[in-house]
Amino acid sequence: MTASRAGIFWLEFDPATGNNLLRKVSGGASHPVTGPEFGIRSEVNGYGGGALCAGPDALFAVAASGQQIHRIDPRTGASYALTRDRDASFGGLVWDDGHHRVLAVRESTGCQQLVAIQGDNNVLRLHESEDFYSAPALSASGTRIAWVCWSLPDMPWVSSVLWAADVDVDGALVGARCLPTPTGGSVQQPVFDGEELHVLSDHEGWWQPWQVSITTGQPRWTRLDATAADQASAPWQLGERHHWPLGQGGWARVRYVCGSGELWLTRSAESPPVRVAADYTDFRHLMAFNDELYCIARSASRLDSVLAVNPETGHARTLAGGETPFPDTPIVTPETFRVPPSANVREEVSGFLYPPVEGRSENTPPPLILIAHGGPTSTAWPVFNPQVQFWCHHGFAVAEVNYRGSAGFGRDFRLALAGCWGQADVEDMERVADYLVARGRGDATRLFIQGRSSGGYTVLMAMTRSQRFRAGASLFGVSDPAHLREVTHRFESGYLDWLLGPPDDFPGRWQARTPVLQAHRIRRPMIFFQGGQDRVVVPEQTRAMVKVLEQSGQAVELWWFEDEGHGFRQRRNQIALLENLLAFYRRCSQKCDDGG
CATH class of the missing domain: 3.40.50.1820 (Alpha/Beta hydrolase fold, catalytic domain)
Incomplete structure (x- = not known):
């Protein structure tokens, strides 16, 4: 999910084609942006994520076919390939407004890099040498950047490390350094509130929000919410967002309680958290734009919804989706x-x-x-x-x-x-x-x-x-x-x-x-079911x-489907x-x- 002055944009799975299609809300209605043949999906790490971001005048998306970044006109849907790197896949896209470029994770055989796409097919390597990279985050001024890395044989939910650097006027990274947690753990989803760096870390037992102050010597970690609950899911994909700043010290955060997601808002640094949108049980891709909070929300009794939440009142309204799946048939809800x-x-x-x-x-x-x-x-x-x-x-x-x-x-x-x-x-x-x-x-x-x-x-x-x-x-x-x-x-x-x-x-x-x-x-x-194109659990297993x-x-x-993958x-x-x-x-x- 992403936003610009042209509207609110998201990806929607189309069962007829098997593609993720680009849609938007503008003028109070939902519209397709690209045609059904243009599927959007990243394959970085095999599971993708972060396949879409928005600049002020264009959208940028990873085409499922070819895995290249395309520039898309948000009004007409016209697109062209911004990268033409046949040996690579891209994911974790982020718009860098200060340098008018797209940041991304680039993956080729045996390696990943943090890169910037600065113009037509101009891919600049910003940082490499680590095994894996997640989607980066930029400060409000664009002069600071943070990202997460992890190394083999670890998975990102076992052990990962926060990195940060300064960004100079030419867009190069200066003083890249690792910011270790006080004890070992998994970190994810760095985000800046202005110039303050925040991240979710589980080094105290739960994925909780921490502010990380970068001064001389070791970084200072300050926990912002000690609730004994994970406030993120396992980072299988790039670009997940389970927390987001709302300005004036306010935050939106997701808590998972006995497997069910809850959305909590803190309106200011002094106010207590308030639960909102209680009819929903999972929330993804949180994003604040034009004084409202947007997210993809799921519930047990309706289709996925694009929600807009007023941070002041907590009122949530549905922008798209949210239909009752079977209008004339009862929905079984979970116990x-x-x-x-x-x-x-x-x-x-x-x-x-x-x-x-x-x-x-x-x-x-x-x-x-x-x-x-x-x-x-x-x-x-x-x-x-x-x-x-x-x-x-x-x-x-x-x-x-x-x-x-x-x-x-x-x-x-x-x-x-x-x-x-x-x-x-x-x-x-x-x-x-x-x-x-x-x-x-x-x-x-x-x-x-x-x-x-x-x-x-x-x-x-x-x-x-x-x-x-x-x-x-x-x-x-x-x-x-x-x-x-x-x-x-x-x-x-x-x-x-x-x-x-x-x-x-x-x-x-x-x-x-x-x-x-x-x-x-x-x-x-x-009984077994297997796709012939599966590259994760290869068909020979079945x-x-x-x-x-x-x-x-x-x-x-055995039921075999030659045209399916994982x-x-x-x-x-x-x-x-x-x-x-x-x-x-x-x-x-x-x-x-x-x-x-």
Whole structure:
């Protein structure tokens, strides 16, 4: 999301084309800016982010095709490629008004740099030598800049470092220096309030806002909000904004409480924080412009909304989106559940339960689908998900689980998965299954487990070690971590060693937690969905798992979508996935009825 005098701009996913399209609000109405064929998406780090920014007279966006930065006329939508660097991708775009240029992260084979695009195809390197860079932030005067770096083998939510520099009149960086936190941690989203530098850091256990004063010697870190809550999500993408200055010491900040997002405003340095827009459960891309706060907001009962919030009154109005998805059909809203600690596990685990639509289930208790989110350092949020609604309208209950390792519950909970992937997450899925069954919210004989990407790995590991689940569904899931370690992209090249421990140090652990090597333990039906263009979890992962299951005589189905990558973007393929998965679950339920 970005803004200029030409309007408020954002990206909107188009299911018909699978593209992110550019739209704007001006004159009180929403309009397309570019045509449906012009998709916008960055592929930096494999997950992108920061693919759009606005200058005073033009927009700048990363074209999905070619990964180059295009200059776009906000009135006509006409565009041309500002960069023509075939070997690179760009992301994390920021407009530098003082030097009339675009700042960006440039990624090419094996390296990243912080760069400036100063005119047509003129890419200047501002800083390099670090492994990874996030989107930069500029002070109001444009004479100071800050950004975040991290180094292999770390992921940015494990360990990252704040950097800062001065910017001279020619736009060069002067005196670039690292600003370490008092103790180790993860920092993200630097932003300036005037000339004061602020950042979110979890070195005290939660991603909380800190002011960083740069004087002689070591920087001085001052915490601005000690609330025991993460105020950001895991930084998988560049350009996330969960906090933003409102002027006169005022701030907008997001807090995550038991997996649900809350928007809080502080109107001045002396005033207490006030919660606003309480009907929404997640907020992204905060931005202040012309005395209003703008953001993308999500809720459990409506489509994503572009919100404008008055900082003085807290009143929120919808500029675009926010439609009721099914005007004539009931929306199932989530119930928060919490599984208390036990003698063996000291952490509470929580999630969101969606019961079946009343009258749609013939069974009491109903069949229950447990969903393991991807990442695994990610989160299940209580926001509208048409696939969850699909299951509820076909008689299933659904539980989305925030197992150990999920983001939004503090640093300790997030790092609890280190060395424990395939064990702690599986234990937590089992704990949730037992908890909900004991309370009559799911049928113990009709428990299904489903997950995508790393969630698919959790599914496979659960099916190798547990008989709780009647069947499992892996959507482009990891089946061979060791092979994935050899071919995965650079961003995640050290992630698997963190999740499982280095293979040379823990060979037995890798053997025991490799689904393709443990497939003989699976005794229940499995279904797989895979995209042929997947560059994150490569297709060979699914092929190998299916082959081993077939050779051992297990019941297995494979649905292949050659034109999809990591996540299905095309409407017809999403429909096919749901239809085939529904038929699979129904067959497995029928076998249960027949005593099979």
